[in-house]
Amino acid sequence: MNLLLVDDDAVFRDAFVRWMQFKGHHVTAVSSGAEAISQCEKRDFDIAVFDLNMPGMSGLELLQRVQASGKMEVIILTGEGTIESAVLAIQMGAFGYLTKPCSMGELEERCQAACQQRQACLKNKPARARRRPPLTLVGESPAMRDVVRLIHRIAPTDKPVLIQGASGTGKEVVARAVQQHSKLCDQPFVTINCAALPELLVESELFGHQKGSFTGATTEKPGLFEIADGGTLFIDEIGELPLALQPKLLRVLEDGSMRRIGGHTERNVRVRIIVATNRDLAAEVQAGNFREDLYYRINVLSVHMPPLCQRSGDIDRLVDYFLASPWQVDPAARKALNRYDWPGNVRQLSNVLQRATVLADNDTITLDDLPNEIASGVKEVSQIDTGDRKPAFAVCDHDSNDTVALDDISKAHVLEVLAKENGNKASAARKLGIHRRKLYRLLERYQSNESTPQMTS
Numbered sequence: 429m430n431l432l433l434v435d436d437d438a439v440f441r442d443a444f445v446r447w448m449q450f451k452g453h454h455v456t457a458v459s460s461g462a463e464a465i466s467q468c469e470k471r472d473f474d475i476a477v478f479d480l481n482m483p484g485m486s487g488l489e490l491l492q493r494v495q496a497s498g499k500m501e502v503i504i505l506t507g508e509g510t511i512e513s514a515v516l517a518i519q520m521g522a523f524g525y526l527t528k529p530c531s532m533g534e535l536e537e538r539c540q541a542a543c544q545q546r547q548a549c550l551k552n553k554p555a556r557a558r559r560r561p562p563l564t565l566v567g568e569s570p571a572m573r574d575v576v577r578l579i580h581r582i583a584p585t586d587k588p589v590l591i592q593g594a595s596g597t598g599k600e601v602v603a604r605a606v607q608q609h610s611k612l613c614d615q616p617f618v619t620i621n622c623a624a625l626p627e628l629l630v631e632s633e634l635f636g637h638q639k640g641s642f643t644g645a646t647t648e649k650p651g652l653f654e655i656a657d658g659g660t661l662f663i664d665e666i667g668e669l670p671l672a673l674q675p676k677l678l679r680v681l682e683d684g685s686m687r688r689i690g691g692h693t694e695r696n697v698r699v700r701i702i703v704a705t706n707r708d709l710a711a712e713v714q715a716g717n718f719r720e721d722l723y724y725r726i727n728v729l730s731v732h733m734p735p736l737c738q739r740s741g742d743i744d745r746l747v748d749y750f751l752a753s754p755w756q757v758d759p760a761a762r763k764a765l766n767r768y769d770w771p772g773n774v775r776q777l778s779n780v781l782q783r784a785t786v787l788a789d790n791d792t793i794t795l796d797d798l799p800n801e802i803a804s805g806v807k808e809v810s811q812i813d814t815g816d817r818k819p820a821f822a823v824c825d826h827d828s829n830d831t832v833a834l835d836d837i838s839k840a841h842v843l844e845v846l847a848k849e850n851g852n853k854a855s856a857a858r859k860l861g862i863h864r865r866k867l868y869r870l871l872e873r874y875q876s877n878e879s880t881p882q883m884t885s
C-alpha cells in the first residue's frame with residue numbers, strides 16, 4: 429500500500445513508519461494538514477491516516493479538503509474516542525476510525541480493509557459513478573413544499589440566490605437542488621465555506637494567487653471563481669466573509685472581473701452564485717458587519733429554510749430516509765424523535781440516528797440508543813434559532829408523568845438487582861436479561877437524570 433500518515437505526535441509517526449515499512453508498504457509521514465495537502469498535490473496515495481486533533485488543521489478539516497478528490501480512502505485516528513467525532517468522520521466519507529492507543533497490527537488491518545474496498549470500487553465502478561450520491565431533498569410538510577416550489581421557480585434563472593436558515597436545516601442541499609434544476613446542471617458546482625478558513629486563505633481560495641505573492645504561495649494557483657467558470661459557485665457562511673474582501677466579491681458579481689492575489693491580469697468569469705448563511709444578514713448590515721451594496725446584490729432571490737420543528741411529518745420521513753434496511757425504530761423511540769425540538773435540525777437528526785446504529789444491540793433502535801435529552805421526553809428548547817428567552821428545559825409531552833413513573837420502577841428494579849449481585853454489572857445484566865452495554869447506558873441515564881433540572885407541567 430501507498431500510505432500517508434498525518435499526525436503531530438512524532439513518536440507515533442516514527443512507530444507507524446517503522447512498522448509499515450517493515451511490512452513492505454510505502455509510507456509518507458507528515459505532521460500537519462498543510463504538509464499533507466502539499467503531499468497530495470504531488471502524488472497519489474491509496475490510504476491516508478489522519479489524526480483528529482492537530483494544531484492548525486484538524487483531521488476532519490483535512491478530510492473535507494482531500495475528500496473532493498475522491499482518490500484515497502481515509503481513516504481517522506482519535507485520542508479521545510468520542511462517538512460524535514467518529515460519526516462525523518464517517519458521515520464526511522471516511523472509511524473508518526480508530527481510537528488511540530491502537531496497535532500497529534490493528535491499524536494495518538484497517539488500512540488493508542480500506543485498500544480492498546478502494547480496489548473493488550475502482551474495478552467495479554466507472555469514474556463518473558463514483559461521484560456524490562444522487563441528491564434527495566426529503567420533506568413533504570407544507571413548509572418544505574413551499575421550499576421545493578421556490579427552487580423550481582428560481583433554478584432556471586441565472587440570478588444570485590441567498591439561502592438563509594439555522595445550521596443543519598439543509599441549505600447546502602437546497603443549493604445543490606437549485607444547481608441541479610438549472611441549465612448549468614452539467615457544469616461545475618464548486619463550494620467554499622468561509623467560516624472554515626482564515627481570511628487570507630478565503631481570498632486565495634476564491635480568487636487564486638500568483639507564485640510568491642505571500643509566504644507559502646510556492647506555486648501559482650487558480651481561484652474557485654476560475655474553477656467554477658461557466659458553472660455555479662456555492663459560498664457557504666457568507667456572513668463570515670471578511671469585510672475587507674467584500675468589495676472584491678461585489679466586483680466579480682457585478683461585471684465578472686477579478687484578479688488573483690499578487691496578479692496584474694484582469695480575468696473575466698461567468699459564474700452563478702449561490703450563497704448561504706445562518707446569520708440574519710439584514711441585521712449584520714445594520715451592525716456594520718456586512719456591506720449593504722453586497723447584501724442587495726446577493727439578495728435577489730432568497731430561500732428561507734424552516735427549522736425542522738416546523739416541518740410536521742418530516743421527521744418520520746427523514747428517519748426512514750437516513751436508516752437503510754434492515755434498521756427499524758421502535759414506537760417509543762419514534763415518538764421521542766418526533767417530540768424533540770431538534771435545535772441542530774436535520775444534521776442533528778442524522779447524527780443521532782448514526783450514533784444509535786452504533787449503540788443498538790440489534791437492528792431495532794430503542795429509547796436506550798437515543799441521547800438522554802431526547803429519550804427522557806425533556807426537550808431542550810432552542811434559543812439560537814429564535815432568539816427568544818425561553819427556559820432551558822421544558823416538559824413537552826402530556827404523558828411524561830407516566831414515563832417518569834415507569835422509569836422510576838425500572839430504575840428501582842435495576843438497582844436492586846445490581847445490589848443483589850454485589851455491584852457486579854456483568855452478572856446483574858445477565859439476571860436482568862439485558863446486554864451489558866444496555867445496563868451501562870441505563871446506569872448513565874439514572875446518574876445524569878439525578879443531575880438534570882426538570883420542570884413538571
Ligand SMILES: Nc1ncnc2c1ncn2[C@@H]1O[C@H](COP(=O)(O)OP(=O)(O)OP(=O)(O)O)[C@@H](O)[C@H]1O
Nearest residue numbers: 564565566567595596597598599600601706774775
Ligand atoms: N431535506 C433534506 N433531505 C435529506 N437530507 C437532508 C435534508 N436537509 C438536510 N439534510 C442532510 O443534513 C445534513 C446537513 O445539511 P446541510 O449541510 O445542507 O445544512 P446547512 O443548513 O447547510 O448547515 P450549515 O449551516 O451548518 O452549513 C447533510 O448531511 C444533509 O445531507
